[in-house]
Amino acid sequence: MAAYLIARITVTDPEDYQTYASQTVALAEKAGGRFLVKGGAQSFVEGEGPERHVLIEFPSRDMALAWYNSPEYQEILPIALRSSQRDIVVVEGV
DSSP states (O other): OOEEEEEEEEESOHHHHHHHHHHHHHHHHHTTOEEEEESOOOOOSSSOOOSEEEEEEESSHHHHHHHHHSHHHHHHHHHHHHHEEEEEEEEEOO
């Protein structure tokens, strides 16, 4: 069953964050993931939220978690943590 990694992000250091973001697509694709949303224009129809959203589709929940926990992703994760505030969740599809 497909699973989706959903990230809600407020970037606090755009230059530093770009170093991180420029590497995520290749790493996710290597792990079977496919970016469906990466930033882009957004319109809030209810409530408020962060400035940036990311949605990555993986073939399974286990594959999404394996990507997040992979040594390659963990190597760039500190960049994201110091240059943004974020919430990330992995949700199974229907």
